[in-house]
Amino acid sequence: MSREDVEPVMGVPCSVKTTRTGRTRLEYGQTSPALVFVDDALVEINFLPEISDGLVLESLDGLDLMTSKEADLVAALRKRDDTAKERNGFLIFPRLGIALSGFEPPEGDQKAVTVFGPNHPWSTP
Secondary structure, eight states: OOHHHHHHHHOSOSEEEEOTTSOEEEEOOTTSOEEEEETTEEEEEEEOTTOTTOOEEGGGTTEETTTSOHHHHHHHHHHHOTTOEEETTEEEETTTTEEEEOOSSOOGGGOEEEEEOTTSGGGOO
8 A cells, every 4th residue: 555545544644754764654643553654655554552442363363462461472473473583672473474572571551563564574584
């Protein structure tokens, strides 16, 4: 999706930032995901625990990525992607397109989940 595709659905962002890697980041507040674009193509979506309805993956039997215990969550993700790797504080599951960060210590305000597409640098196992 392009930014032109996203903004009619999500609305006008609260802020637009350029990351230190040159990506464009649209932020919609703490209760909405942030979206990251490279060359006007959506490459990742960042979720924080404040998202009101949680972050549930049906393919993981309804497991909530934000409220589940880290050990349970990581075990469930490893069952579906055995190529997980740690990089810069993220636990990356390249085949699933999911990265976790801030799950230790268990304070909820540290948690973040990133969902990324096949053209993202993390997508290579």
